[in-house]
Amino acid sequence: MTQSALRAELSRRWQSLTRAMGADREASQRVGETLLDAYSGPDRHYHGLKHLEFLFGEIDQHSGRISDLHRLELAAWFHDWIYDTQRNDNEARSADTALAMLEEMRVSPNLRERVAALIRMTRSHTSSGDEDDDLFLDMDFAILGAPARVYDQYAEQVRAEFSWVPAELFDAGRAEFLRSVLARKRIFLTEIYEARLGEQARDNISREIDRLEG
Numbered sequence: 727m728t729q730s731a732l733r734a735e736l737s738r739r740w741q742s743l744t745r746a747m748g749a750d751r752e753a754s755q756r757v758g759e760t761l762l763d764a765y766s767g768p769d770r771h772y773h774g775l776k777h778l779e780f781l782f783g784e785i786d787q788h789s790g791r792i793s794d795l796h797r798l799e800l801a802a803w804f805h806d807w808i809y810d811t812q813r814n815d816n817e818a819r820s821a822d823t824a825l826a827m828l829e830e831m832r833v834s835p836n837l838r839e840r841v842a843a844l845i846r847m848t849r850s851h852t853s854s855g856d857e858d859d860d861l862f863l864d865m866d867f868a869i870l871g872a873p874a875r876v877y878d879q880y881a882e883q884v885r886a887e888f889s890w891v892p893a894e895l896f897d898a899g900r901a902e903f904l905r906s907v908l909a910r911k912r913i914f915l916t917e918i919y920e921a922r923l924g925e926q927a928r929d930n931i932s933r934e935i936d937r938l939e940g
Contacts, residue, residue: 732776733766736778737758740758740761740762740803741758750830753831756830757831760827761804764807765778769811772880773887778802780868780869781866782799784865785798785802788861788865788918794840796837797841797844798862800824800841801862804820804824804827804841804845805820805844805866806820807824808820808823811891817848844858848866851867860915860916864915868923870913870931871919871922871923874933878934881934884900897938898938900934908932913928
């Protein structure tokens with residue numbers, strides 16, 4: 727699918743979501759275009775429209791397990807709205823911007839606060855004890871358990887997003903992050919994701935660490 731076709735498909739999904747929520751139509755249209763512009767940026771080698779498509783595929787696959795579908799869909803849309811590889815506060819900034827934009831759309835205070843809270847959780851990927859939260863965090867991490875070829879492409883795309891970082895520094899930092907993930911008792915928070923993707927994720931992560939440190 728071309729970038730323009732994917733953008734059109736995602737735009738339709740956004741419109742369907744905001745209509746179902748009863749959000750302000752004009753504000754929703756404006757916010758939707760802003761979101762799509764952000765995810766279409768030339769530096770979004772991984773965290774772009776395809777990442778959104780991937781997340782929505784995971785949400786659709788597990789929609790029957792999700793208690794608040796609107797919340798997870800909104801979190802998917804906003805969680806990487808701001809993605810600047812030279813900063814370490816992207817999640818907080820994305821959450822704060824989501825709060826403001828959702829207020830413009832006339833989304834209820836309770837829902838927008840809960841969306842922002844979920845976005846902030848993507849920084850640490852630790853369980854809150856809420857099944858919806860854990861599912862969403864696992865969906866965001868699901869690329870780690872992708873088939874080897876897909877994972878390797880993801881790793882290359884992440885490197886491209888950090889092209890300004892010298893290779894030695896990037897490799898050391900990336901390996902440290904991957905080792906922290908591998909050191910977890912379980913990579914995924916939910917049983918369903920751990921059973922489906924845990925073993926493949928460990929294989930992928932170990933292979934990338936070997937490459938980075940080889």
